[in-house]
Amino acid sequence: MLAGCGGADDEPEQTGPTPSTDSSRVSQAGASQEDSQVQSQVFRGTLPCASCEGIETELTLRFTGDEQPSGFSLKETYKGSGEGDQVELSEGQWTQVTGTSADQNAVVYQLDPQGEHQRFFQRIDENTLRMLDLSMEPIDSQLDYELTRE
Structure with a gap:
């Protein structure tokens, strides 16, 4: 069982998510006019935990x-x-990749936390992410591994 954890042969396609009207915007000093807006999307949920009641997660x-x-x-x-x-x-960088072994068109967000193992979340729809295992495979469980966008 996987608790609290967050490849394809070809190089994955990298693109960004589609911004929405409820994204927050923060100015960055020194950036060009077009790149001066940082937008964010927040996802929340309680993920399963083997040694606790659950992991309240905010991404x-x-x-x-x-x-x-x-x-x-x-x-x-x-x-x-x-x-x-x-x-x-934790914090770090993320990339968007396309495809898993189960769905070659799946959109997956790959999180690369500083000093920690990678984590993967598949975008189910614009408002839902589902955590994948360390091999970018769906977690075989009846438990809820989804985060919902605020």
Whole structure:
């Protein structure tokens, strides 16, 4: 069982997500006019946990005004662990890749946290991400591995 974890032979296609009207915008000093807007999408949900009640997860994907990935932040709160609620924060870069062994057209967000293992989330629709295993495969479980966009 996989708890709290976040290849194709060809080089994956890399593109950005489609921005929506509810994206937040933050100016960046020194950027060109077109690239001066950083937009973000926030996804939340409670992922299964083998040693706690669940992992409250908040994933923020950031991208530039021209829809290129611009980093992510991930907050995971391990609820009801032996030591009480434990919070883990991570950040890093992300890319969008296309295809899994189960679906060659799947859109997958690959998270590359600083100093941690990669994580993969498949975009089910504009408002839903589903966590994949470390091999970019669907997790074989009846448990809910989905995050929903705010």
